[in-house]
Amino acid sequence: MGKDIDWSNLGFGYIETDKRFVANYKNGAWDEGKLVDDPMITMSECACVLQYAQTCFEGLKAYRTEDGHVVTFRPDLNAARMKDTCERLVMPVYPEDKWVDAIVQTVKGNLDYVPPYGSGATLYIRPYMFGINPVIGVKPAEDYQFRVFCTPVGPYFKGGAKPITIRVSDFDRAAPHGTGHIKAGLNYAMSLHPIMEAHEQGYAENMYLDPATRTKVEETGGANFIFITKDGTLVTPKSGSILPSITRRSIMVVAEKYLGMKVEHREVFFDEVKDFAECGLCGTAAVISPVGKIVDHGKEICFASGMEEMGPYTKKLYDTLTGIQMGRIEAPEGWIKVIA
Numbered sequence: 617m618g619k620d621i622d623w624s625n626l627g628f629g630y631i632e633t634d635k636r637f638v639a640n641y642k643n644g645a646w647d648e649g650k651l652v653d654d655p656m657i658t659m660s661e662c663a664c665v666l667q668y669a670q671t672c673f674e675g676l677k678a679y680r681t682e683d684g685h686v687v688t689f690r691p692d693l694n695a696a697r698m699k700d701t702c703e704r705l706v707m708p709v710y711p712e713d714k715w716v717d718a719i720v721q722t723v724k725g726n727l728d729y730v731p732p733y734g735s736g737a738t739l740y741i742r743p744y745m746f747g748i749n750p751v752i753g754v755k756p757a758e759d760y761q762f763r764v765f766c767t768p769v770g771p772y773f774k775g776g777a778k779p780i781t782i783r784v785s786d787f788d789r790a791a792p793h794g795t796g797h798i799k800a801g802l803n804y805a806m807s808l809h810p811i812m813e814a815h816e817q818g819y820a821e822n823m824y825l826d827p828a829t830r831t832k833v834e835e836t837g838g839a840n841f842i843f844i845t846k847d848g849t850l851v852t853p854k855s856g857s858i859l860p861s862i863t864r865r866s867i868m869v870v871a872e873k874y875l876g877m878k879v880e881h882r883e884v885f886f887d888e889v890k891d892f893a894e895c896g897l898c899g900t901a902a903v904i905s906p907v908g909k910i911v912d913h914g915k916e917i918c919f920a921s922g923m924e925e926m927g928p929y930t931k932k933l934y935d936t937l938t939g940i941q942m943g944r945i946e947a948p949e950g951w952i953k954v955i956a
């Protein structure tokens with residue numbers, strides 16, 4: 617490994633690497649795109665992204681497997697999700713096959729930054745797109761940039777995954793028929809205030825309920841919920857304003873096909889949450905964070921799995937999915953893309 621990085625002490629922050637991919641959309645067409653060295657972006661003071669937040673992103677990881685390969689996990693689903701996002705934000709779609717190729721090129725250009733197997737660290741990959749030409753009257757941009765950079769990140773949980781405590785938020789994340797189901801930067805801008813407030817009050821995350829009735833579980837600012845019933849069924853909330861997490865969709869397959877669990881994807885009422893045995897948050901960054909306690913305006917819901925470790929079903933799901941990602945367990949057809 618060429619880079620002088622202390623893999624075991626990496627946090628979840630930005631470290632500049634050697635190469636990033638850039639493609640430009642001008643006069644109605646994408647150029648070929650290429651890897652560049654310069655991490656800085658120069659744009660007009662009136663760029664659409666700066667004035668009207670026309671920007672979206674994705675997030676995925678590259679892993680070094682047990683047998684020394686470098687792989688990514690289901691990048692085709694990230695490509696498809698970014699296509700859906702771009703269509704909703706009136707941005708030009710970057711063709712899905714070329715999208716995956718841009719990921720491959722970026723990782724290949726930064727192979728020395730892929731952390732070693734067993735370190736717990738991974739290479740986080742951030743594809744994103746934004747409107748770059750000057751726009752002052754409200755309308756979509758005409759020119760866009762699609763970019764991919766990557767940065768090595770440490771294990772999300774140093775010293776093991778301790779269950780977290782979260783609160784039910786009085787703020788809403790996404791309106792019905794709004795943009796909750798797409799990966800728009802604007803969804804995160806408006807979540808910054810609620811998350812800072814949650815942290816000040818000692819909570820790790822916000823549980824958002826559906827804004828229309830405030831009776832159903834949606835998700836947190838950046839992760840979907842999974843619940844386990846007392847008899848071992850996996851239940852995940854369904855709603856048109858939840859971001860379709862690839863981790864959550866993969867966990868549903870792992871539960872059914874690898875662990876023989878019953879799986880339900882349906883509306884989940886907040887009233888039934890107290891009856892679940894285990895709760896977790898899932899997303900690319902942490903894979904699964906176990907939730908030990910949910911506080912709803914002073915009323916506590918404590919899960920049977922407690923505050924010391926992951927519940928048994930959550931642990932099995934976590935171990936199986938990370939085993940697939942790291943090449944220890946055979947993956948379903950098409951889940952692993954070998955890069956090197």
Ligand SMILES: *Cc1c(COP(=O)(O)O)cnc(C)c1O
Nearest residue numbers: 838839840859861862863899900
């Ligand atoms: C990205 C994201 C997730 C997690 O999705 P993964 O594909 O599993 O990484 C969940 N919720 C929101 C709001 C997100 O933006």
